[in-house]
Amino acid sequence: MTKRVYADHSATTPLKKEVLDAMVPYLTENFGNASSIYLEGRESKKAIETAREQVAKAIGAQSNEIYFTGSGTEADNWAIKGVAYALAEKGKHIITSAVEHHAVLHTVKALEKEGFKVTYLPVDEYGMVSAEDVKNAITDETILITIMFANNEIGTIMPIEEIGKIAREKGIIFHTDAVQAVGMEEIDVEKMNIDLLSLTAHKFYGPKGIGALYIRKGVKIKRFIEGGAQEKNKRAGTENVAGIVGLGKAIELATTDIAGKKEKLSKLRDFYIKEVMERIPFTRLNGHPTKRMASNANISFEFIEGESLLLMLDMKGISASSGSACTSGSLDPSHVLLAIGLPHEIAHGSLRVTFGDSSTMEDAKYIADSLVEIVTRLRDMSPLYEDAVKSGRV
């Protein structure tokens, strides 16, 4: 079998051994329902509260401000709808950006149908939201600002601290989808004036199916799931104890040495970008040149289509992702790539490589080498490349 090179860490990450070890007892002997008053229940409850402290510590929050959810998507849905419904009488205006994850975009779209007004801030060519634009978009009706911490496709890191400052000065609730950023960037909800923050464990070597929402004390928010009294009556449903324990352990590990991790990953990323851009003509780096996630390299290759690229990479043992329509399940390429101004045909030919803990310099080199070969091959069968050659562009 060909060796596999996993380069899609922004999609998901493998579970760390230490995390699994911490979880296993809560799947087997310590199976108690955390709502039960007897010993088994108390053991589960204790484990949940330990995890809550671990999550709080990782983002500079208090443990009573952390609520567990079933996913990052649920956390986003809850934050946005919960605040919108709680403050609807105060105003119905929400500010977001054009490059949010669908968990945010589709949620505000659903609210628009219910009569809320949404401003979708544009981004610059690097995918950056301007704090000034946020400020100018605020009206007397504005109740919520929701801007992602780091973009999942192109890795651009948003000016969260500046936006937080503006939101706080104007007294508007500020939510950030930090699903990509946790464990990759230093986060301090106090210093950054963040009121709500979504995260999910599987992006930082924790299990899938467990996320959390940070809700600053005093923020008005409607409960999202009706039922029992779990999560202080705000999010019903028997707790996923093993998942919560895994999230706690994973976030603790992921936030111990962020600087060291960034240094290692950015070296790989920069080497890979340089190799690809130098060796393959008609390429474009998407996202910000410096204010980007250390793990992320998103490059467009002109004249070729992303799914074909992914299939050929897969045959070489490489796992990556693309913003092409064919991989998005619709006819349009990624909304993020269109928002930064890429024409459709170039957006179709984008490739996102995201490095992680297991990535090596050899991996980066192998991916670049494979791309040189694959891109040449696909261009040789592309009518767009043929046209470019005939018109003298190439």
Place this chain on the structure above:
Amino acid sequence: MYSEKVMDHFTNPRNVGEIEDANAVGNVGNPKCGDIMKIYMKINDESEVIEEVKFKTFGCGAAVATSSMATEMVKGKTIEEALAVTNLAVAEALDGLPPVKMHCSNLAQEAIHSAIADYYNRKGIDPTGIVGCNGCCEACHGHHDEEEE
């Protein structure tokens, strides 16, 4: 997700390339939608047999595989036989396509029709009656509207 046959035709596409002295060229699809197919044919004026066929495709795995299979299916066939090759037949020959990719098989059929229409246009013959209208305007170079009216 893709059948073995699709992967085979994607990995080793048949008939990729250009024909310098082609007498029938079809170009369908558009870069906005993410797939374009250009097909070149050399048609024998006497026998109306497609003696040579080549293609170039910008598109996903299914687009490349259907292009490859469609060229195989029309090579050595007469114009009449080539026009009878449907998108479904191409998809079936590939052991099926995922439902979201069925539209890719239209590309190949449209390209064949477009090339044959070009062949007649070059000879000064109105292709509408022969090629027919498959709903693709490019296949008959805008004759679609006229036929509708």
